[in-house]
Amino acid sequence: MTHSDYDSYRPPEPPRRRRRGGPKGGRRRGGGGDGAREQPMVPDAEFTSYYDRPIVKPPPWENPIGVYLFLGGLAGGSAMLAAGAELTGNEVLRRNSRLSALGAVGLGAVALVADLGRPERFLNMLRTIKLSSPMSIGSWILSGFSAFAGVAAVAEVDRMTKARLPLGPLRPLLRFVETPAGVAAGLFGPPLAAYTAVLLSDTANPTWNDAREHLPFVFVSSASLAAGGLGMITTPVADAGPARALAVIGSASELVASELMERTMDPVAAEPLHHGAPGKMLKWSKWLAAAGGLGALIGGRNRTVAVLSGVSLLTASALTRFGVLHAGLHAAEDPRYTIVPQKNRLAKRREAGVIDDSITTAG
Amino acid sequence: MQITEPAHPGRKGFFTDTSICIGCKACEVACKEWNRNPADSDWKLSDSSYDNTTHLGADTWRHVAFIEQGKEKIEQARESGRRLVSLGMPTRAVPQEDLSGVDTTPPDTPDFRWLMSSDVCKHCTHAGCLDVCPTGALFRTEFGTVVVQADVCNGCGTCVAGCPFGVIERRKDGLVQPKTNRDFTAGEQAPTPHVGVAQKCTLCYDRLVDGQTPACAQTCPTTSIKFGDHDDLAEQARERVRELHAKGLTEARLYGANPNDGVGGTGSIFLLLDEPEVYGLPPDPRVPTADLPRMFNRASLAAAGMIAGVVLAFLTGGRRR
Numbered sequence: 001m002t003h004s005d006y007d008s009y010r011p012p013e014p015p016r017r018r019r020r021g022g023p024k025g026g027r028r029r030g031g032g033g034d035g036a037r038e039q040p041m042v043p044d045a046e047f048t049s050y051y052d053r054p055i056v057k058p059p060p061w062e063n064p065i066g067v068y069l070f071l072g073g074l075a076g077g078s079a080m081l082a083a084g085a086e087l088t089g090n091e092v093l094r095r096n097s098r099l100s101a102l103g104a105v106g107l108g109a110v111a112l113v114a115d116l117g118r119p120e121r122f123l124n125m126l127r128t129i130k131l132s133s134p135m136s137i138g139s140w141i142l143s144g145f146s147a148f149a150g151v152a153a154v155a156e157v158d159r160m161t162k163a164r165l166p167l168g169p170l171r172p173l174l175r176f177v178e179t180p181a182g183v184a185a186g187l188f189g190p191p192l193a194a195y196t197a198v199l200l201s202d203t204a205n206p207t208w209n210d211a212r213e214h215l216p217f218v219f220v221s222s223a224s225l226a227a228g229g230l231g232m233i234t235t236p237v238a239d240a241g242p243a244r245a246l247a248v249i250g251s252a253s254e255l256v257a258s259e260l261m262e263r264t265m266d267p268v269a270a271e272p273l274h275h276g277a278p279g280k281m282l283k284w285s286k287w288l289a290a291a292g293g294l295g296a297l298i299g300g301r302n303r304t305v306a307v308l309s310g311v312s313l314l315t316a317s318a319l320t321r322f323g324v325l326h327a328g329l330h331a332a333e334d335p336r337y338t339i340v341p342q343k344n345r346l347a348k349r350r351e352a353g354v355i356d357d358s359i360t361t362a363g
Numbered sequence: 364m365q366i367t368e369p370a371h372p373g374r375k376g377f378f379t380d381t382s383i384c385i386g387c388k389a390c391e392v393a394c395k396e397w398n399r400n401p402a403d404s405d406w407k408l409s410d411s412s413y414d415n416t417t418h419l420g421a422d423t424w425r426h427v428a429f430i431e432q433g434k435e436k437i438e439q440a441r442e443s444g445r446r447l448v449s450l451g452m453p454t455r456a457v458p459q460e461d462l463s464g465v466d467t468t469p470p471d472t473p474d475f476r477w478l479m480s481s482d483v484c485k486h487c488t489h490a491g492c493l494d495v496c497p498t499g500a501l502f503r504t505e506f507g508t509v510v511v512q513a514d515v516c517n518g519c520g521t522c523v524a525g526c527p528f529g530v531i532e533r534r535k536d537g538l539v540q541p542k543t544n545r546d547f548t549a550g551e552q553a554p555t556p557h558v559g560v561a562q563k564c565t566l567c568y569d570r571l572v573d574g575q576t577p578a579c580a581q582t583c584p585t586t587s588i589k590f591g592d593h594d595d596l597a598e599q600a601r602e603r604v605r606e607l608h609a610k611g612l613t614e615a616r617l618y619g620a621n622p623n624d625g626v627g628g629t630g631s632i633f634l635l636l637d638e639p640e641v642y643g644l645p646p647d648p649r650v651p652t653a654d655l656p657r658m659f660n661r662a663s664l665a666a667a668g669m670i671a672g673v674v675l676a677f678l679t680g681g682r683r684r
Contacts, residue, residue, distance in 0.1 A: 047640065048638060048640050048641050049640055049643070050428060050430070050640070050641065050642060050643030051409075051411040051414075051643075053411075053417065053418055053643055054418075054529065055528070055529050055640075055643060055644070055645050056524075056526070056527065056528075056529045056645070057420075057523050057524075057526065057529040057530075057531075057532055058523070058524070059520040059521065059523040059524035060518075060520040060523060060533045060535075061520055061524075076669075077669075077673075080669070080670070080673045081673065081676075084673055084674075084676070084677045087677075088677055115519075115520075116517050116518050116519055116559075117516075117517065117518015117519070117520065117533045117534075117535070117558075117559030117560055117561075118516070118517045118518045118559040118560060119517075121498075121515075121516075121517035121518070122517060124498040124500070124515060124516075124517040125497050125498060125517065125519070127498060127499060127515075128497075128498065128499040130496070130497060130499065132494040132495065132652050132655065133494065133495045133496060133497045133521070134495065134521075134655075135495060135496075135497035135519055135521045136497035136498075138497075139497060189669070190665075190666030190667070190669040190670055191662075191666055193666070193669060194662040194663075194665045194666045194669070195662065197662060197665070198655075198658045198659065198662045199521070201651075201654075201658050202495060202525070202651045202652060202654075202655055202658060203491075203495070203521075203524035203525050203651050204491055204524065204525060204526055204527035204528075204529075204648070204649075204651055205524055208524075209651055209654075212654060212657070212658050212661065213661060214661075216658075216661050216662040216664070216665035216666075217661075217664075217665045217668065219665070220665045220666060220668060220669040220672075221669075221672075223669065224669055224672050224673070228676070241680035242673075242676045242677045242680040243676075243680070244680055245675070245676035245677075245679045245680030246672065246673060246676035246680075249672045249675060249676055250672065253668070253672065332524075332529075335640070335643075338645055339640045339645070339646060342645055342646045342647035342648070343640075343646050343647070345647055346646055346647040350450065355450045356621070356623050357621070357623045357624055357625070358621065358624060358647065359618055359619055359621060359624040359625065359626070359629075359639070359645075359646075359647065359648060360447065360616050360617070360618055360635070360638075360639055360646070361447070361616065361617050361620055361621045362444070362447040362448040362450070362604070362608075362616055362617075363448075363601045363604040363605060363608070363616075363617060
């Protein structure tokens with residue numbers, strides 16, 4: 001279209017960047033090897049964007065956060081195994097699980113602090129209790145969990161070193177509080193495993209937010225199978241029965257929960273879970289969870305199979321967390337995932353006769 | 364002891380009338396200068412009209428968007444605005460006369476137009492960033508605005524994900540400076556303040572407490588950016604839309620003036636001449652914490668399920684050997 005006589009002197013305009021069809025739009029049909037095979041069939045929705053620029057921003061959460069999501073769940077599950085082992089008199093599993101819980105939560109907390117913009121201010125997380133902030137509640141859950149898991153693990157270390165820790169008069173006290181602390185850590189375990197799902201979902205991120213109905217179930221399942229897997233690695237088969245059972249239960253529920261999650265999400269908002277690196281991670285996590293669960297169920301009494309299944313389960317859990325994390329980060333990079341679901345839900349409400357809640361008004 | 368409440372100044376806000384924005388970017392410059400925000404450019408052209416700022420962020424609290432549209436796009440915008448009017452909300456804004464017969468040719472640009480819009484933090488009624496901040500660094504001021512306390516924020520980044528408009532961001536460039544060194548010498552590059560913490564528009568909180576106008580509004584040469592009491596501005600905005608509709612410019616619409624929307628209305632109201640996503644604004648933003656009770660219930664259910672799973676594991680696998 002020419003607007004003036006002088007326009008013919010202009011250099012030709014470069015074609016406008018279009019993500020759709022490009023490597024990042026993830027709308028290639030067939031081929032490409034980016035998980036297109038599992039892609040839900042969604043009608044091509046036309047949408048306008050501002051030079052294909054993203055609308056929402058991805059949080060500055062990088063791989064340390066993925067590590068924390070994994071280790072936090074692992075710690076929570078391990079503390080539950082330890083509490084159960086304590087109550088059923090399984091000493092080896094209790095010892096190993098208590099040590100695993102403290103190790104995992106310790107490393108996880110380091111990863112969490114490392115990702116802060118001002119790590120020296122990490123204690124500011126505890127300057128208030130804010131019910132509207134999953135990060136605030138999570139920090140308190142993490143602190144409570146760490147304290148109890150720490151006491152239980154120190155008692156275990158003291159016993160392993162034949163009472164050589166320089167505890168002095170505190171030793172009887174430690175023996176006295178050991179069991180309550182272990183059980184309390186076990187009770188803090190489920191919230192520790194579940195709150196991270198709320199942390200991700202309580203955002204404007206199109207994928208995480210739309211996964212809010214089922215993401216907690218995916219995360220607690222992933223935590224359970226990871227804790228079961230680690231128990232199978234650390235504990236001889238004779239004492240690892242509950243860990244095996246937890247691994248089987250965890251993998252079964254993880255497969256069901258993630259399938260439910262993907263099916264109930266808006267098809268466009270769910271796309272990042274199927275595409276690119278996150279899609280691959282989540283696909284592999286399912287296979288590994290299934291393999292590890294089956295291994296635990298069928299061959300868990302063989303030490304070698306138990307260890308291999310355990311490794312497979314731990315990897316599956318880590319891949320689930322990294323997959324979900326990166327799917328959300330990717331979803332924030334493409335305006336399509338923000339605009340299309342929002343336009344659709346607005347249109348749906350208007351069709352249903354709700355016309356008073358749009359941010360855009362005629363006056 | 365008697366506590367005397369200071370007189371409440373009431374909610375302040377912006378009304379950005381994009382129909383009279385000329386894209387001079389004076390607001391961007393004034394904002395950067397007043398707030399001592401660091402340069403954020405790599406001095407490259409972005410291939411998107413005259414917009415080389417590209418987006419709001421930690422170092423950019425005003426961003427002027429440039430959109431070039433031909434006849435077809437103008438028609439589409441006008442049509443979508445007409446549909447909005449025909450939805451009949453809110454009723455008092457519907458122009459009395461039938462618009463279909465009106466000559467809709469805008470005064471001087473029949474088949475080409477620029478859209479220019481100065482974007483800014485929305486200072487939402489229900490602010491996602493404020494809700495999810497774990498440290499209390501973000502707070503609601505006496506002016507109804509949302510501001511970060513840079514010395515409290517630990518840079519966790521939750522607010523970045525919580526904002527439905529992609530406004531707030533964690534500052535990452537530059538060097539950490541002790542407070543005493545913060546000032547700068549004229550002609551030299553100023554040191555970057557507040558690195559590693561979340562940063563966004565404060566509606567010039569430091570100016571408001573002294574009874575001043577925010578820098579961007581004060582510098583705006585066309586009064587496209589208006590500052591004032593939120594309710595007055597909302598009324599002014601509705602009046603302006605009525606005026607434009609009466610001229611046949613049905614593409615005019617308001618963004619953020621509806622207290623029933625997903626964020627409870629915004630402190631910064633915009634008059635747009637096309638769909639919000641054309642300007643890079645979300646078409647149906649919703650504060651994520653609106654669903655938090657539901658999410659809490661689901662997570663509790665999941666946690667209970669996890670306990671049940673462990674109990675089941677010990678019941679089935681608990682026997683030794």
